[in-house]
Amino acid sequence: MTAVLTRRSEQRLSEPAPGDEEFIYLLNGAAAAPDHGRLRPWRWILLRGADREPLAARLAQEAAQEATAEEREQIARKALRAPLKALLVFSPVTGPKVPEWEQLAATSSMAYGLMLLLHVRGYGSIWRTGRLCESTAAAELLGLRPGERLLGSLDIGTPDRSSGPPVRRERDDVADRVSCFTA
Ligand SMILES: Cc1cc2nc3c(=O)[nH]c(=O)nc-3n(C[C@H](O)[C@H](O)[C@H](O)COP(=O)(O)O)c2cc1C
Known part of the structure; x- marks a missing residue:
């Protein structure tokens, strides 16, 4: 409960980020998430340092039609915000009788598990x-x-963490999202 309630989406991220080996170690844990058919219908592409720059440039260039030079700069800057960009690719497996939405659900479960492991x-x-x-x-x-x-x-x-450790958030009461069917 502590891990779940203290994790937040962090806007400001700096070095260090986990190295490839540590990322894979954590991913091996996250991959234990429920996954119908154990299809692992996903893969990750890791970008660090200067290797993030071609992506930033492509995104900015692609916006040339609708964005000003300043906006394009901002687009590029946004792609360089974190030391590690782990790009999540959904690779649905065709053929088995596991529908695509289930594969997407399995992928999201894995991603959240990874976020929790990183946080811990x-x-x-x-x-x-x-x-x-x-x-x-x-x-x-x-x-x-x-x-x-x-x-x-x-x-x-x-x-x-200059303003202190992660704050345990208030637990929302989501009881209204639950109903009990009675026959
Ligand atoms: C599928 C998905 C896409 C998201 N996309 C963005 C995004 O593009 N920009 C952003 O700032 N946050 C994005 N978020 C993070 C959410 O905004 C964030 O989880 C939400 O504000 C709640 O904050 P918390 O994670 O600290 O509870 C995304 C989250 C999910 C699950």
Whole structure:
């Protein structure tokens, strides 16, 4: 309960971020999430440091038609905010009798598990979507295969804790989302 209630989507993230080995260690835990058919219908592409720049440039360039130079700069800056951008690719498996929505549900379960594991280890993360998910330039740059879809970036790093430790949030009362069927 403490982990669940103290995790927040962290807007400001700096170094350090987990290295590849630590990321994979945590992902091996997150991959224990429920997954009908154990299809693992996802993959991650990690971008760090200067390797984030081609993506930032492509996103900015793609917005040339509708955005001002200043807005394009902002688009590029946003893609460079976190030390580690872990791009989540949905790779639904066709053929088995597990519908695509179930595979998407399994992918989301894994992603949330990873966010919790990162948090418990002292890292912060935020799942960002926006124009990245719709970008054909990004899909091309990243080598997405037919049928794959970018679900966004899990921006990862170390959160700013200068104003104190993570605060345990108030638990919302969601009892109204539950009903008991009686025969
Ligand atoms: C699928 C998904 C997409 C999201 N996309 C964005 C986004 O593009 N930008 C953003 O600032 N936060 C994004 N978020 C984070 C939510 O805004 C955040 O979880 C929500 O504000 C609640 O904050 P909390 O995680 O601290 O409870 C996304 C979350 C999910 C699950």
